[in-house]
Amino acid sequence: MSQLQHHIHLKEGDVGEYVLMPGDPGRAEVIARHFDNAVHVATNREYVTYTGFLDGVKVSVTSTGIGCPSSAIAMEELVRVGAKTFIRVGTSGSIQPGTQSGELAIVTGAIRDEGTSLHYMPADFPAVAHYEVVQALRKAATAKGLAHRVGISQSKDSFYGEVEPEHSGVTQRLLDRWKAWEIGGAICSEMEASTLFIVASMLRVRAGGIMVMHGEGELGSLEPLIETAVLAVRELIKGDQNA
């Protein structure tokens, strides 16, 4: 268990129990700036890790790369080196009409519109975020006075299948299913949450996610997103210390 993990190149002690998970390796450093005494720990493939402290507790950020295949590897290996609570943080498309760019999506569950989680659990098993992570994220977004929605994410395997479905060989299926997600009330579309939630359920760890949505208008700075995710980690630390 304490050996250097094959893909993320981390061993026990390198990360805290709380880990933020952006998709983009370049975003790991930006997030780490919000930690106290952040140190770059490892970089291998799309996995970049920094570790620092929040309220005196060790916390980390590890990028997952795009998609469920690389995210599943990141979570499996992070759990093996001691991580227990995960917050996915990143950008996403919006599904409900009227969504404004910059609104936050706090993810309660995910549509398993991808292949990776089928290697873990039958398709009828729900990808659900841990309620304590959902509540911490809501509390953080409310405290910061940021517009947010709480709901379901579509986790897909194809970015261009979403943004240019007409160029696909399965156009009608993509369009019909997108309509279904809208009818069902899903709020955002990204590429990692469902597998993270399924793997977390199986490994008995906590996972949640917060996304900033592209909708109407220009997407501004990601700082409010990152600040909210960091504040949510603080809330979880406080809750765990009181438990």
Next chain:
Amino acid sequence: MLNDEKQYHIQLKKGDVGKYVLLPGDPGRCEPIAALFDNPVHVASNREYNTYTGYLDGVKVSVTSTGIGCPSAAIALEELVRVGADTFIRVGTSGHIQPDSVSGELAIISAAIRDEGTSKHYMPIEFPAIADIDLVMAIKRAAEKNKARYRIGITQSKDSFYGQHEPERMGVAADLLNRWKAWEIGGAICSEMEASALFVIASMLRVRAGGVMMVHAKEPMPPLDILLNTSIDALREIIAFDKENGRAVN
């Protein structure tokens, strides 16, 4: 179907029920639940759908039985929404999945395995059946108030009672046994027959649904009092939460 008409199956019209509705499976369980309301009145009985309406903390609340299974539960939810209900708590008994469960503990449902046919008529299988987070938290507070032993997690919503209890005699025995093992590995905590369709349809209708079950494990089942009291207190909790947040409760 016009909303002010009497609904086809549940035989209820607007005004007959409150916004807050408890949903047991068993029609016979409506009366003992309604006995915990203030001024309960029997409103309708048709097929497996039995309804009482009363008050909690001055707010109109109801209990409607769904019958067993997602097909009849889906009809109950659709028609209750048409007559004004928007917040639902499924309440009942369930099997257990985790080996360390004890009979009488409560399962507060966060999401459901869609191991049934009905919800596939509503949404593709990849769409998750998720309980409303505010109801999960309200039920949790109610369970704590009642000093109940509880866990929060995923339920298996199945279409066959005997497929779960006697899988070996079925023509799909290996599949049933393999999938049951998967649910255990995945961390699911209980097994019942209605939650998944209720959650998927609630998402589509933009209403709230949650669930609390008393788990049957190896030991004999205790009386259901702590389950029923928790479900009543959960309604009080969500009503109080809605009042705090400026949401209309009547």
